[in-house]
Amino acid sequence: MKPRFVLRSSTPWWRGPLLIAFAAVATFAITAALIRWAGGNPIAAYRYMFINPLQSKFGITESVLAATPLVFTGAAVALAFRSGYWNIGAEGQLLAGTIGATWFGLHAEGLPKIVAVPGVLIAGAICGAVWALVPALLRSRLGIDEVVTTLLLNPVALLVITGLLNGPWRNSETGFPDSDVVAESVMMPIVWPGSRVHFGLIAGGLLALGCWWYVARMAGGLRLRAVGLAPGAARIAGLEVERTLLATALASGAIAGVGGASEISGVAHQLTIGISSGFGYTGVIVATLAALNFIGGVVVALLLGVINVGSFSASRALSIPSTMGEVVQSVLLITVVAALVINKFRIVWKAADK
């Protein structure tokens, strides 16, 4: 008897959720061992990581705040991936967005808020798209693989920020490598009174909803999906594969850029070296965990927000490394991807051929 994997023609509806549950259990088992090894109590660590943040208003709102940039980058990555454009550069595009937003914010003194807030978001979008442009052109014109080019532009964006903060944008009061605080007019309003949760959450949610609508309901979305699933067949059907890829890559960069602007305009209010703690990379995790579903992406972003906040309190309380949160995310990614792949196949036990 030898096991063979056969592609499923149809999947019962309960299989997906069941496998995800299995993935969660597997994640728990693996990370529990690691937490043990690091000298912590896994049950306690999990209580801090998942339950504690949800037991106080502060925990909840901080989790939502941590999730906000991930809503943008998750949608950006999912959109690109749906078209078969493997954009690993959301990090750099988000950073480019923070540059654009900071520039706009430093020059927007005196503008009315109704103009300044959209303006700062658009500035972020434009810079994000510009950062995505070169890899997108290389891919659509010359067929150069975008995984490497988008990825390698990420540290470049950070270097540009470092250069700006040590040069023209050095803080005029403290002399530290942080920019000045942006104009009051570009700061987005707080939407959850008594917390730091800002309008960026709503903007991100709307963008994710818009992406879903576009991909599921619009003709352009069908084109995008067809190009992503079978570029050859799409070309035969007369679709402009290269143009679709280019447009999607730019849209993806723009969404990540808005995510960067949302951080500047919503919470940070100034550009710093550590403005992004890997939001773009985590966006890849968000999109993948959500199986490239946009609404699911918002949910996953919120879950990862909880883990981020929780892993800090777990680390403080149990003196385990605070990077355990990232470890949990990574293990979850691996198990869920495995579950999604397994979900596509069924196992056939077949007697060896005579």
Add this chain to the structure above:
Amino acid sequence: MNNGPTSSIWLKEIRKSYGATVALDGVTLGIRPGEVHALLGENGAGKTTLMKTLFGLTQPDSGQIEIDGNAAVISTPRDARAAGIGMVTQHFSLVKTMTVAENLALANTRLVRVDLDGARETARTANDRFGIDVPADSLISELPVALQQRVEILKALAAGCRYLILDEPTAVLGPRDVDALLDVMRRLRDEESMAVVLISHKMKEIERIADRVSVLRRGSVVASTDAKGMTSQELIKLMVGTENQKETGSRDRTTGSGEAASTGARESGLAGVGSKGVVLKVNGVSTAKEVGGLNDVSFEVRAGEILGVAGVSGNGQTDLVEVLSGTLRPSAGEITVSGEVIDAPRPAALMAAGMGILGEDRHASAVHQLPVVENLVLDQLRSFTKWGQLNRKAMAARCDEAITQFEIKATPDQTLGTLSGGNMQKVLLARLFGRSPKVAVVSQPTRGLDVASTWYVRSLISSARDEGTGVVLVSEDLDEVLELADRVAVMYRGRILAVVSAREATRERIGELMAGVTQ
């Protein structure tokens, strides 16, 4: 030549079917050392399936393999290698970013250690022993195809094979490389007394090199004889069958009335339209490919006729369809679709002018993961869009209509990849004819389909003709071409050798033309 020990391979009563399609229908074949054994047949005749069976890549449904008189079990390529069988498939399995020596070392599964020096030594001795000269330290990606092929052969030889299967090895080679490969094959035969199985479509090569030739047709061996004295024409005759050998099944497919109707249409079609009815004009089209390219191809297709394109596989048919579908840019020439000259032909521009394509590989033309309804409208999204939004209601209506009209056994929301070959083909034909194209180019429309689907697809093509579409039917199934076409163009080495009217298109005449004989 056969003075050595009579070790040999016998394939006995090998049977293999894929669903309703019978690929091998009880094939018996012997392979002896010291001979080049050519395996000839149209695409889909079963040559590759048979050799994959021998190499352990597929399992037969029944039948057995005997090596030196003992029954052998070959369920994996590893078993095959252990039995001294090596195969070079059409798609090479080389690591392109590694050197020749590294690839050879990888293939050496006996060692745990990567033995690069040993691999270099193998390459050096190969030059002396077999005349296979490969630069051991060059990257595979930097080598021309002919040399990559030699590395593949070397891999098989280094594994100690006594029986070497080459699957259409010359399809990718230029004339000089073909000569060199034939030399290598001769040395393997004469000096190493190995058996070489050569799968090929090319009569000239078979005439030059083969000692024995076996011809497969529709999963059966129709001849297995001494190659000496066989001419190209005789071989092609065996390959395509002769009138009286023709299976009764194919006659049954065309009902009497259908035959009469289509003949009627042929005559009225030819009488009714002059050059005014020309819907497709191809003028002096060439492609830059050295092998399998087009060389100054010109022809016309009128509304309401089927131009059949016949030819032995690899004589430019694939390029012709790719040029007409806009996925391959011609290096010279002009395409005119219903009076409109298409510059820089791209799929969208050609479609807009009234061209419709059914590609030879239906899997490459369909988005497997999307549902039937979305595949069905993919090439005409504009008509199903309102304010950028998909008009789902109109799409569903179109899909229901197509499912009824084309007898597609599927639901609109079923993902296309789960459909049977016949139903998938019907979806693609529904898409093609749903746009009422002026010209329809259909390539190998019934390849791999069961009898019922084949009959249905053919009747669709002839009714499209009767409704005034100009059809180009590219097919390697000569029966299909003769049954449907009003005129038959025969391709040979990238050229159209002749265009023959249906009345003059006998099997013998077309067979001669396919072999390149113009008399």
